[in-house]
Amino acid sequence: MQAPAMYREMSTGYSMAREKLMKRRSVRQVELQQGNLVLDVHVPSHIVPKGMSDVEEMTKMRYTAATCDPDDFMRKKYSLRPYLYGRHTELFIVMTMYNEDEILFVKTMNAVIKNVAHLCGRNRSKTWGHDGWKKVVVCIVSDGRNKVNKRTLQVLTLMGCYQEGIAKDSVGGKDVTAHIFEYTTNVVVTDTGEVSTGACPIQVLFCLKEQNKKKLNSHRWFFNAFGPLIKPNVCVLLDVGTKPTSTSIYELWKCFDKHSNVGGACGEICVDTGRGCSLLLLSPLAASQNFEYKMSNILDKPLESVFGYISVLPGAFSAYRYKALQNGPDGKGPLASYFKGETLHGGGADGAGLFERNMYLAEDRILCFEIVTKKREGWILKYVKSAKASTDVPTTVPEFISQRRRWLNGSLFASFHSTIFFYRIWTSGQNPIRMFVLQIEFIYNAVQLLFTWTSLANFYLAFFFLVSSATQSNGAFNFLSQSAGSDIFEVFLKLYIALIFVVTVCSLGNRPQGSKWIYALSMVLFGFCNIITLWCAGFTVYLAVPHTVAGWKDFPNLVATNQAFREIVISLAATYGLYFFSSFMHFEPWHMFTSFVQYMFLLPSYVNILMMYAMCNLHDVTWGTKGDNGSTKDLGGAKKVSGENGKEFMEVEIPTAREDVDQVWAASRSSLKIKPPEEKEHRDAATKQADHDRNSRTNVVLAWVGTNMVLILIFTSTAFTNWVDAHVEKTQSSNFNPYLSFLFIALAGLSAIRFVGSALYLIFRLFGH
Structure with missing residues (x-):
């Protein structure tokens, strides 16, 4: 017999035993205690x-x-x-x-x-x-x-x-x-x-x-x-x-x-x-x-x-x-x-x-x-x-x-x-x-609270300055071609910004269940951005440290004179080196070998996705669970009756046959032997519709943001800049570019409006308005 059929049979046995017990209950008068x-x-x-x-x-x-x-x-x-x-x-x-x-x-x-x-x-x-x-x-x-x-x-x-x-x-x-x-x-x-x-x-x-x-x-x-x-x-x-x-x-x-x-x-x-x-x-x-x-x-x-x-x-x-x-x-x-x-x-x-x-x-x-x-x-x-x-x-x-x-x-x-x-x-x-x-x-x-509050900016600045090393003549990616470092930097910088926009839009009112694939993809892409960041950091460290034994002899002078060494190597050692040292000190180093890589890959998501979603949902002050707080009147009641000598009793209907109680006990034991079939998360119709509506709205907004991002990529590219220079040279007109100027002003204006609106919203909610 297959497991689902056996589970149904066992459940039916338990239900029958319970139903028999409920039917054979008898009325008793119970004296109240206090x-x-x-x-x-x-x-x-x-x-x-x-x-x-x-x-x-x-x-x-x-x-x-x-x-x-x-x-x-x-x-x-x-x-x-x-x-x-x-x-x-x-x-x-x-x-x-x-x-x-x-x-x-x-x-x-x-x-x-x-x-x-x-x-x-x-x-x-x-x-x-x-x-x-x-x-x-x-x-x-x-x-x-x-x-x-x-x-x-x-x-x-x-x-x-x-x-x-x-x-x-x-x-x-x-x-x-x-x-x-x-x-x-x-x-x-x-x-x-x-x-x-x-x-x-x-x-x-x-x-x-x-x-x-x-x-x-x-x-x-x-x-x-x-x-x-x-x-x-x-x-x-x-x-x-x-x-x-x-x-x-x-x-x-x-x-x-x-x-x-x-x-x-x-x-x-x-x-x-x-x-x-x-x-x-x-x-x-x-x-x-x-x-x-x-x-x-x-x-x-x-x-x-x-x-x-x-x-x-x-x-x-x-x-x-x-x-x-x-x-x-x-x-x-x-x-x-x-x-x-x-x-x-x-x-x-x-x-x-x-x-x-x-x-x-x-x-x-x-x-x-x-x-x-x-x-x-x-x-x-x-x-x-x-x-x-x-x-x-x-x-x-x-x-x-x-x-x-x-x-x-x-x-x-x-x-x-x-x-x-x-x-x-x-x-x-x-x-x-x-x-x-x-x-x-x-x-x-x-x-610590100050660093938590500014973690989004701190993480982005670390990404920006480390990956910008790719634009240098001896940058981390220039082994591919002369301009590879600059191109890769531009691509990942814009990808990072685009991901921030995507996460922001998805966080404004959406349940994570409604946009789970977008969040999952964002986590993966943020992870690749962190891989690039670590690669650039490692290459910068490689360039900063001496490549001969003689260069390491005067270590204090190396720390004092080499700024890159002092700021990157020492800070990385103080962070990740401390993780290793303290873990070994506590005789618990195994997570460094089984979980460290996964943590580093998902670290940007802890800052950019979790913090963004949390801040965009400050209005949600629930635990995000449960929901049903009603009660069902299906157990029957106990009626108060008066007895002899003015004593008060409760008239209740309860099982009195010991064999019925034993039978339900045995049925419970049999029922637990078979595992119930796995059930996927079930969303009721209203919740499912709400998720669908919010996700549809998200898709529209993402299409709009995506279009704008494509325009930015096109009109800030080297190809477009060269075309503008050539056009200006032919017409002998001013080198003033009206489209780019309009674009910068529009984006600055929209950013200012969004910032002011967001700040006012938080202030109003803070004071209960």
């Missing part, structure tokens, strides 16, 4: 640990229907098992997800299970040991019930952390905002449905949000709803799809345990390169990101850790001391600032300008700044190199551009924010020496 609907139901008999039949947390799953905002969770007297059991929670781990499939979920979940097992295996530790799992709570927050991946729910079903037919969409006439399932599981599930029991117990809290309200809202459930009840020491943030090594979470925790002033820490995020690093060979885009990630972890993060302020702790894998996150008595503080972005991007912008809304695209940068500058407290941020985690990176051009648009805009404006308000470090509780050191870092970051 006025809230809480159900304790038996888990499938297959997963109950031997000898634990009398332990409630391992035989029954608890369901809580929350009808409140996360900020009101504790005030509405909702509760959680670790709180009821009176357990001290040392580690509170959150895994946020949207519609990630079972493969990504299992990758992260099983890595977390291995980490908890490692903690339980540290028998000599004063904190951990055999019962260390009781000090760890794993919280899974899924963003939107209608968007959650059904096969991921099947994995959670096999673990005992979810059951069909239990959840309700309303309680006593109030809409449910989150479905909370709690179970202590010792089940490990693979993405193919293989189940093994006997693992280290894990306290799992699964929060299935009714509506899709984005990742910040998921973190608000974690920090503001569950945090006050659990009261953890350290909170660990993980994205589903990120895979920490088996000791990474312990390494992060150890940093907090050793240093009482550490408010936050992060480990090394590295690229999941696939089996045998196959992804690096197959995808130059992934290889370039691998190099970028590695150099950041080798150069940037350690430097910032020495200062005590890491500008961003990656949300995919980082940790915070819960105490450091708390707001002050006035309600202001790290968490208040962190969650401000939720209202800015959720329709409640409250008059916020474009600057502030872009700034909160990088809410994790805002959180780091708020922790370090917290009034009357002296928290620092650390980088823990031994805590490693791998993550998937975009391998398609549209996905890559969309991701970096949010990163670049958010980091740029968040950097402006931290630079402008640098003086807040002097009102914090840091000691004078730390204040001075942090002030140096803020100055360093300001200089």
